[in-house]
Amino acid sequence: MFTNQSAELSLNAPCKSVTAVKADRLESRFLLGGCCIPDDSANRIHVVRYHSDVNVVGLDASLHHPTGPIERLVASPNDRTLVLTLAERSNAVTLYRLPNSVMENSNDLMMDSETTTSATDYATSYSDSYRQDSSHHTYDSGSSSSGVLESKVALESDAQMLDMTWRANSMDLDDPPGMLASSTPGDVLTLDAAGNVQQWDLSMGMAESMHAISAGDNNTKTLPVGCIPRVVWDPHHGSQLAVSWGRAVQFLDLRTAIGIADDFGKGMNMTRAHRYGVTDVDYNPNKPFTLATSGLDGVVQFWDTRNTRRPIMTARGGHSHYAWQVSYNPFHDQLLLSTGTDAIANLWRVSSISSAPLLTLEAENNPMPDDTMESSDAPNVRVARHEASESIYAATWSAADAWMYMTVAYDGRLALHHVPSKEKYKILL
Structure with missing residues (x-):
């Protein structure tokens, strides 16, 4: 149903x-x-x-x-x-x-x-x-x-x-349930307060640290109040990852244990991704070199990791306090969730920079408008807004249904939502 x-x-x-x-x-x-x-x-x-x-x-x-x-x-x-x-x-x-x-x-x-x-x-x-x-x-x-x-x-x-x-x-x-051998070696990453990223092998039913790399130098270890670093795999390049630390996002390669460089030999790190600090990072699951970040400045930004001097798009007006988490739909990258400490969760349609822009829309690389309640025919717009009684620190997409997601407020009240049917048909048809 x-x-x-x-x-x-x-x-x-x-x-x-x-x-x-x-x-x-x-x-x-x-x-x-x-x-x-x-x-x-x-x-x-x-x-x-x-x-x-x-x-x-x-x-x-x-x-x-x-x-x-x-x-x-x-x-x-x-x-x-x-x-x-x-x-x-x-x-x-x-x-x-x-x-x-x-x-x-x-x-x-x-x-x-x-x-x-x-x-x-x-x-x-x-x-x-x-x-x-x-x-x-x-x-x-x-x-x-x-x-x-x-x-x-x-x-x-x-x-x-x-x-x-x-x-x-x-x-x-x-694979039978409980089969640890279904994991490939080194498929877990951890990040600690010293800035160390460790890769772990769990394939034999035990934890073996394969190697550790540093996510920054000593000058980047100071964190803004309320800013917790995050680590995420690049789904398109198995040895590469992104680490947020303070206002910066650093891109690392596990094969070389150093930062990733562009064609000119310069580091691809984002030294000032958000004005006050980065709170979360998520890669586009379907389109390579595309990254979304949320920050203490209350905005969600989208980046091309090959040119990180400025974001390719910014979603404004969705949060009045910290934008705490950002999460791409794992099946349809036109859809993205953001949650915040303002007790708001937003569902965004980001068509113009997705792997499959909606053909019925004018797919221009325009920034997100400040007024997110504009016409639903815009290529990039907030399509749903959910309000809770306390901060919404987390949200996740269902693994069994591409059109379903859950948000949870700090008071323990969870809500399961569905992508509006008109958005579903715009993507499918």
Whole structure:
């Protein structure tokens, strides 16, 4: 059933991170990380699933996270039971395995703390509660838990860990669940507070650091308040990556352990990508050499990594405070999400610099307008705006449905949204 109506669920606990279960291409399943420092019982990984037949988001499990409040989490692209988590102020990234009973690829069974019920009955009960409370569902994080996390290995550093990422590999559907060998050597990167990027090999069921490279010199280590560095793989060049640090973005090559140079031998780094600091970086998944950044200046900018002297486009007017995260649609790069500490999440259509510009639109490389509510026939425009009660630190696209995405506010209220049908048809037709 296709709908444009959002579905909501409240976890009743602070939350700053969400990731789609990337290895599950059959069901829209997501992992959310609780981050309540005083109450350790609220530091959990919540497994939620979308039921399209009744347009409801249901909770499959709430698993205690023993290493503390979750700052970041990233699901494996090849195994639906594996997830990397980063606890606040921790010197290690931990690889956990989720219970198979929770992550089994079936919509017939759903697990709670005491019983196993059919998904239809479970979703029907949620649908009834929607009629009673049209705003959102509520879940008491201390009331139930399903299974336990299995700690597999810790990726440790001498300095505080700041970020990690998993290389997006093609999934082999013939691989049995829980098969670590489906990963290629060195497909995990971590970034620590000393500016070191480490490449890790997890293919043999253990963590082996292949080598480390520096993301900058000592003059670039000072960070603006509220600015957390990020590291991301280049999906088109397997050995290359981008690291944001303060106001700069640096491009590195793992083969040479040095920065990438242009045709004239000069570094391709962006020394002033955003006025006050860069908060997030994401590569266009379909078009090489195209990068999006968000910043403390509240804007989203788009870059050609072959010429980084100035952005090729700027999206203004979407946020009145920090633009915290930016995320390309992994299937259709005309679509992009941005979230902010102003409690706003935006869905942008960026057609003119995509891999497949919309033919019905005037595809000129014009900047995003300040007035994002202009005609929907513009090639680059904000097509949806979602407001929450608190800061929206994270959003993610579904791995099973190209037209679905989830946002999560700091108060634990998550919302699952659909790309407007008119935008879907503009891209497909």
